[in-house]
Amino acid sequence: MTILTTQRLRLEPMTDAHADGLFAMNSDPEVMRYITGKADTRDDTLAMIERVKARWLEFGFSWWSFVELESEQIIGAGCIQHLGRDPANPLEIGWRLRQDKWGQGFASEAAEVMASFAFDTLKGDLLCAVCHQDNKGSAHVMKKLGMQYRGIERWYEMDTAVYDMTRAVWAARSDDDLHRDK
Template structure:
């Protein structure tokens, strides 16, 4: 995968197996998982498995989550990107979803919005998707604000995985 996007402050590049330490640092933090089912990762092997899964998505679907690298310091701050979802979620399947996750110390600085906006534009201008979807925990006001700010519209509430109350957004 040789795609790379840039924003004012970020480089968005494919995730690499060498990102395992940063991914584990992010996903082992319980605060990062408050709205993700409260199940932080316990081992680096779990992070490595996640990275391998993402790399497989690059091969199968030509897209996936990308590392967010802060230009100023070349620091890994999280991931953002598009994912082609084949399984059913909220009565939809085979759709493009936008998502993001950041290390806690980078919350509230506009990075998730900046990256999500770049991916939103990529989805419509380069991939020519008809509709872009996203979901967030019903109580995750920060994430919901980002989704609305990039141009997605609230559609409905639903329960993800039979346990997590979520909201569903779509581009139209």
């Protein structure tokens, strides 16, 4: 199972040891507002961890817990998974953060390293992201990552805004970043 790191985060594959931190985040109705529309119970969070652990074993990727390096606290979670949880579909990237960490660039930081994993390690050809149509924060992260708006589609029992990016666009973006740094 792959641990990813950024300047401020360590992305660890979800385990039982993350239950308290994940439950603290998932039980916040504002965090879950655009995801399920209701706060998770502790049992919901424990069931999620079990599903995620099984997907790590089956696919070699799934959800990570975001551990802030400075505090060693879980401040978020994110994934690379199959869109709609169906291996016939392209890869999907997603994230959520504790409310006190919104607007500080953590989602974008994590999204960069997860997208790199999807394209460079998993060799995905297409990476999608979905969000509730009113979730302007997530849509902003998707655009900042370089994804393009595709339209409204039905995923996860709701009409969602869908964004995507091809591996070629990711590679060109990465090449642009390299040239800009020189």
